[in-house]
Amino acid sequence: MKFIHCADIHLDSPLRGLERYEGAPIAELRGATRRALENLIQLAIDEPVAFLLIAGDIYDGDWRDYNTGLFFLRQMNRLRDAGVPVFLIRGNHDAISQITKELTLPDNVSEFSTRKASTITLNDLGVAIHGQSFSSRSVTEDLSANYPLPLPGLINIGLLHTSADGREGHEDYAPCTLTGLRSRHYDYWALGHVHEREIMSQDPWVVFPGNIQGRHARETGVKGCTLVTAEDGHIRQAEHRALDVVRWEECLVDASQASDEGEVLERVREMLLSKSDDADNRLLAARITVSGACRAHSMLSNHYERFVAECRALANDIGSQVWVEKVRLLTCAETRMDELTRSDPLTDLLRFIRELKEDEPELLRLSGGFKDLRQKLPVELVSGPDAINLDRRTCSQLLDEAEQILLPLLLDQETSR
Numbered sequence: 001m002k003f004i005h006c007a008d009i010h011l012d013s014p015l016r017g018l019e020r021y022e023g024a025p026i027a028e029l030r031g032a033t034r035r036a037l038e039n040l041i042q043l044a045i046d047e048p049v050a051f052l053l054i055a056g057d058i059y060d061g062d063w064r065d066y067n068t069g070l071f072f073l074r075q076m077n078r079l080r081d082a083g084v085p086v087f088l089i090r091g092n093h094d095a096i097s098q099i100t101k102e103l104t105l106p107d108n109v110s111e112f113s114t115r116k117a118s119t120i121t122l123n124d125l126g127v128a129i130h131g132q133s134f135s136s137r138s139v140t141e142d143l144s145a146n147y148p149l150p151l152p153g154l155i156n157i158g159l160l161h162t163s164a165d166g167r168e169g170h171e172d173y174a175p176c177t178l179t180g181l182r183s184r185h186y187d188y189w190a191l192g193h194v195h196e197r198e199i200m201s202q203d204p205w206v207v208f209p210g211n212i213q214g215r216h217a218r219e220t221g222v223k224g225c226t227l228v229t230a231e232d233g234h235i236r237q238a239e240h241r242a243l244d245v246v247r248w249e250e251c252l253v254d255a256s257q258a259s260d261e262g263e264v265l266e267r268v269r270e271m272l273l274s275k276s277d278d279a280d281n282r283l284l285a286a287r288i289t290v291s292g293a294c295r296a297h298s299m300l301s302n303h304y305e306r307f308v309a310e311c312r313a314l315a316n317d318i319g320s321q322v323w324v325e326k327v328r329l330l331t332c333a334e335t336r337m338d339e340l341t342r343s344d345p346l347t348d349l350l351r352f353i354r355e356l357k358e359d360e361p362e363l364l365r366l367s368g369g370f371k372d373l374r375q376k377l378p379v380e381l382v383s384g385p386d387a388i389n390l391d392r393r394t395c396s397q398l399l400d401e402a403e404q405i406l407l408p409l410l411l412d413q414e415t416s417r
Contacts (some may be wrong), residue, residue, distance in 0.1 A: 001125060004044050005238075006225035007055035007161070007192025008211035009037055010093065012068045014060065015215060023312065025323055028283055032246040034071060036213035039243040040225055041075045045082045047227065050125055052084060055192025055209075056091025056134065056161030062100050069103040080108040087120060088112070090133035091161035091192055092173050097136040112159065117147045121154070126233060130186070131159035134174070144176045147184055155230055156186040161193045164200065164208070181206055188228065188235050195219055197226075197240055205235050214248040217287040217325055221249070247279040248325075249286050255331050256292035261299050261307065264290060269314045276322050284322045286315070291330040291400065300331055330400050350403060357399050367392040 011033050018024045044052050063069055079086055086109045090096065096114055105111065110120055114135035121128050128151040132143050143160065150156035158181070162174040173193060178200055181189050189206040197210035209226040211219065224243040229236045251271045258264045268288060276284050288311055290300070300307050308327045315322040356362055 001230045002049045003051045004049050005053045005190040008057045010060040013215050032213050035245040036243045052086045053190045054088035055190050056089050057093040059094040076106045080106050089131045092137045095134035095137050119148045128154040129157045139174045142176045143174045150185050158186045158189045212243045247282045249275045251286045251288045253290045254292045255294045258294040258296045287326045289328040293334040297331045297333045363392050367395045
């Protein structure tokens with residue numbers, strides 16, 4: 001027996017602000033969640049699977065119009081015609097309180113209640129599915145603690161939208177722990193909410209499949225669902241299957257010791273070619289970050305707009321399936337800290353920054369201090385492709401940028417001595 005576990009479809013996610021990006025393939029990007037959902041349905045039919053599980057956030061929020069709901073229903077009808085039942089829960093983005101428009105679901109789709117956790121038994125398959133939907137966007141209690149006891153002799157599956165032990169960059173909704181999930185003695189936990197694929201445990205299986213389509217430059221890499229195989233009453237395998245039609249990638253280009261702009265651009269070209277090959281004929285949406293100490297630093301920083309245009313020209317030359325979303329320049333002049341012989345507040349600050357970047361616990365503590373600040377920011381600053389995301393990774397990037405601001409000041413003062 002096989003079944004598919006997916007989550008975080010975010011159908012018709014608006015992807016605000018795309019018009020600001022030069023040459024953005026807006027239609028392809030905005031239609032990506034629909035195409036990825038079509039790929040999911042086709043996979044379920046082709047395998048074929050016994051059923052499909054959706055662990056919340058089918059929608060990104062309230063529908064702009066009924067077209068979003070109608071598209072989802074058409075896909076569910078394809079599964080009905082193929083004899084595939086669907087079991088789903090609502091998450092924080094499509095909670096009952098978030099969605100004001102509703103359409104009747106096809107009879108092959110079962111939605112778990114928001115009132116309390118319940119169980120759907122599939123006796124012909126030897127499966128019991130337990131789940132509960134979100135009634136509101138912010139669910140702060142551990143829903144899993146009140147999930148039903150496992151039914152003996154059946155494969156027990158928990159369907160849950162949760163932050164599970166807390167995840168960087170995700171709100172702490174329906175918090176639970178791996179220890180708590182294991183204590184329920186289910187065979188498989190089908191989780192949603194976290195957009196990065198993660199297998200938290202294989203005994204029992206506790207899986208985040210990630211979202212089915214990356215929506216912006218912070219959701220990079222392969223996106224899809226988990227195809228699960230069960231035999232003789234046990235879960236045997238949980239295999240990731242790609243569904244995305246747009247592949248977001250961060251292209252980290254090391255410009256160290258590059259002598260001129262041409263050499264840096266050649267490294268950019270090689271990176272774009274490599275990422276394009278990995279995307280396997282999907283549209284590649286690339287965010288390029290160029291860093292490293294090099295002689296080309298002054299030329300690049302003094303002619304930044306031209307450099308960005310040259311990067312976009314490289315993408316165009318590779319083909320229509322490559323689009324450069326943004327170019328970040330974090331290069332610096334060639335120097336070493338041991339060459340800065342002074343001892344003053346500015347030099348000491350640079351040394352402190354470099355030490356802090358290597359101190360993982362301190363970086364995590366620093367990012368945690370921004371949590372309250374992020375909650376107070378306007379919604380337009382914490383959503384969309386350029387949303388402010390004050391996590392550990394962002395803190396590290398900000399420290400890199402601060403270092404590049406300080407270095408030229410120190411070098412100028414060192415030269416003038």
